[in-house]
Amino acid sequence: xxxxxxLSSPATPAPEARLALAELLxxxxxxxxxxxxxxxxxxxxxxxxxxxxxxPDDTDANHFSALASHDVQGAERYTLSLHDAAHPLAAVxxxxxxxxxxxxxxxxxxxxxxxGLLAVPLGQPDPxxxxxxxxxxxxxxxxxxxxxxWVARHLGTHLARLHKGRQLKRLEAASTELAARVxxxxxxxxxxxxxxxxxxxxxxxxxxxxxxxxxxMSHELRTPLNAMLGYTNMLxxxxxxxxxxxxxRSLVRIDSNGHHLLQIINEILDITRIEAGRMPLHLSDFRxxxxxxxxxxxxxxxxxxxxxxxxxxxxxxxPVIHGDRQKVKQIVVNLLANAxxxxxxxxxxxxxxxxxxDESVDISVEDTGIGIAPRHxxxxxxxxxxxxxxxxxxxxxxxxxxxxxxxxATMIDGQVTLKSALGQGSxxxxxxxxxxxxx
Amino acid sequence: xTQTLQQDNTPLVLIVDDYQDAREMYAEYLEFSxxxxxxxxxxxxxxxxxxxxxxxxxxxxxxxxxMDGWEATRRLKEDVSTRGIPVVALSGHAMDGxxxxxxxxxxxxxxxxxxxxxxxxxxxxxxxxxxxxxPAE
Numbered sequence: 001x002x003x004x005x006x007l008s009s010p011a012t013p014a015p016e017a018r019l020a021l022a023e024l025l026x027x028x029x030x031x032x033x034x035x036x037x038x039x040x041x042x043x044x045x046x047x048x049x050x051x052x053x054x055x056p057d058d059t060d061a062n063h064f065s066a067l068a069s070h071d072v073q074g075a076e077r078y079t080l081s082l083h084d085a086a087h088p089l090a091a092v093x094x095x096x097x098x099x100x101x102x103x104x105x106x107x108x109x110x111x112x113x114x115x116g117l118l119a120v121p122l123g124q125p126d127p128x129x130x131x132x133x134x135x136x137x138x139x140x141x142x143x144x145x146x147x148x149x150w151v152a153r154h155l156g157t158h159l160a161r162l163h164k165g166r167q168l169k170r171l172e173a174a175s176t177e178l179a180a181r182v183x184x185x186x187x188x189x190x191x192x193x194x195x196x197x198x199x200x201x202x203x204x205x206x207x208x209x210x211x212x213x214x215x216x217m218s219h220e221l222r223t224p225l226n227a228m229l230g231y232t233n234m235l236x237x238x239x240x241x242x243x244x245x246x247x248x249r250s251l252v253r254i255d256s257n258g259h260h261l262l263q264i265i266n267e268i269l270d271i272t273r274i275e276a277g278r279m280p281l282h283l284s285d286f287r288x289x290x291x292x293x294x295x296x297x298x299x300x301x302x303x304x305x306x307x308x309x310x311x312x313x314x315x316x317x318x319p320v321i322h323g324d325r326q327k328v329k330q331i332v333v334n335l336l337a338n339a340x341x342x343x344x345x346x347x348x349x350x351x352x353x354x355x356x357x358d359e360s361v362d363i364s365v366e367d368t369g370i371g372i373a374p375r376h377x378x379x380x381x382x383x384x385x386x387x388x389x390x391x392x393x394x395x396x397x398x399x400x401x402x403x404x405x406x407x408x409a410t411m412i413d414g415q416v417t418l419k420s421a422l423g424q425g426s427x428x429x430x431x432x433x434x435x436x437x438x439x
Numbered sequence: 440x441t442q443t444l445q446q447d448n449t450p451l452v453l454i455v456d457d458y459q460d461a462r463e464m465y466a467e468y469l470e471f472s473x474x475x476x477x478x479x480x481x482x483x484x485x486x487x488x489x490x491x492x493x494x495x496x497x498x499x500x501x502x503x504x505x506m507d508g509w510e511a512t513r514r515l516k517e518d519v520s521t522r523g524i525p526v527v528a529l530s531g532h533a534m535d536g537x538x539x540x541x542x543x544x545x546x547x548x549x550x551x552x553x554x555x556x557x558x559x560x561x562x563x564x565x566x567x568x569x570x571x572x573x574p575a576e
Contacts, residue, residue: 219531226531226553227460233555234464239471262553 014147017045021151025158031055034162035067038135038155043070046147048137050112054080055122055133055159058166064134074111092119093130098149100142115140120148123156132159211276218269222262229258267400271383274407281411283436286325288318288352288361295332296350299340306340309347318354321361323436327408328363331416334401335365335428341395343369346425354434364429372420381406381416405430412436450495450567451475455485455511456529457503461552465498468556469563482506486514489521496563496570501530501541509544516545525566529554 021041025034035053042048050071054064062082069075082090088107092099098120106117118139121131135152139145232255235243243251273279292312296303303310321328332350339348346368354361372380376387386399402416409416414432452474456462459480466476477492479485483506489497497515501508508528515521528541531552541549548566550559 222553223458223461223531227458227464229553230461230464230468230556233557234468234471237557239468 014045017041018147018150022154025154029162029165031159031162032067034155034158035133038151039068039070042137042148042151046145046151048139048145048148050115050138052078052110052112052136053122053133053155054136058163061130067133072111078111080109089119089134092121092134094125094127095121096125098144098152100139103140110136112136112138116142118142118145118148120152121156122152123160124153125156132156132163208276211272211278214268214272215276218265218272221265225258225262225265229255229262232258267404270404271400271407274404274411279411281324281436282326283323284325285320285322286328287320288363289314291325291329292332292350292352292363295329295336298333299336302337302340306343308340308343308345310340311347311349313349313351315353318352318361319434321432321434323432324412327412328430328432331405331408331430332363332365334405335416335430338401338428339365339367339369339426342426343367359434360431361434362429362431364427366425366427368425371422371424371426372418373422377418377420380418449473449475451477451492452563453477453479453485453488453492453494453497455479455482455498455503455508456500457481458500461500465556465559469560472560474560474563480504482508482511485511486521489515489524490518493521494524496567497524497526498559498563499526499528499546501528509540512541512544512546525570527562527566529559 021037024037028034028037035055039051039053042051048070051069052066052072052075053068055067057063057065064080064082066072066075066078072078080089082093084090088099088101088105098118101117101119103114103116106112106114110117115138118137120135120137122133122135123129123131125131133156135148135155137145137148232251234240236248236251236255270279292314296310296312336348336350348365348367351364351366352361372387379385380387381402383400383403385403386395388395405416409430409432412432413436414430417429417431418426419429420426452469454462454465454469454476455478456465457480462478462480466478469476477488477494479488481503485497485499486506488494499508499512503511508530512526512528515524515526525547526545527548527550528544528546529550529552530541548562550562554562
């Protein structure tokens, strides 16, 4: 063919050889193979001597290593660091033109002979895009070597494309891995959520079952207790005839222990009902003095036995309260019963006063009893906690009384507070609004 | 030790409870306090005895076998012949809801067990006095 004949004519060997190199480069995806072919091509066609083709590491653009070389000792181990911007080769990376360095200016670390050096940027660099690498050719004079610029530009373009391809692949791999990780994390999260949801449901059910169990238990416990207390009460009333003094004393003990047991069961039931949200509010209007009188007469047997001076100090103008009377009474009974239990001598005073400014009432029970150390003052409001909960504790009870008081107070928008010092008595105060909010 | 003469004009109390010890205990104390007492172990028996003997007052436990106390009370209040008999509900179950249900069923008063015999008798006397003051329509 005529065109082929022209290309292959010995007078112009370069175009044919160029085509061959271009095809070779296109056929390879390996940067090293491309560089090798280019260097070989130069040696054969441009008759260059020492040649070194450098390209940056994938991880560090300022760290060049040898891709291919010709007649350079130790080229494969050589690396060139360009972190220093003043390095003579650093400038070449951003120039479109090759640069010739005379023998004296060649960086001494380069493993080239001591001739001049032609440094050719690979590709088409500009200030923003640095060269894809450097082609260093030993050249004693600045005269241009034919084909070197063309080869360097062609190889550079190819290397840049390969580099972009590798980056894209890495990016794709990273993106795939990231997506997989996100999927895995999302799945894990969904699993955990489901697990938590199930656990919450199970907890709720267990809690409801516990409440039901305690309610049933308390019913089962109170049924026989009712008969025990009832028969004891009847015997004490002489329904079955007169009693001897020892019989009466024994029966009184059965009676008081039975009542204590009943109180414990009732307190456990109260906690259960509060926890299960099954203790509704019953709001009504009531007066404090009547309520306190009722509390005193309810506890009268204990007051008489205690030999303590129990008195009241009620403010003259106490308003009518709108709230849950039964719950207020239960709290005050509990506070007074505690005072009677923990006071061995002295007095107990029940006080009530009204604060017109914030429309609230304080009902306090003040005693001269054993008092409570500061470190125990919060603990005693917790379930089943007493200052001394040990088996050898001097005071009985469930340790639920104050816990119930605090919960009841919260239900009626009030609160129970304590002022006390060890050995100097205690003052428990129920603070409640004149009008409870209807729920 | 039942010293009071059981005349026909002393009020007749029907005590309904499936728990024998409690039922007999209250019966014994009611008799000791001067009442005549008949007993029933469940709601069905209670209906039968109420219709036959027409007591002055019925003490009705709520959790009962065969027919429970709510149902028995509802039927008593539907029946013209027994409607006028006051029913005092007796419940050992303190979980909320029972007292309102008892009221809905037509109970005239509500007592929570444990209840001492003398407290129950006081309640019986209170209800009977109230009924006497406001005779049935």
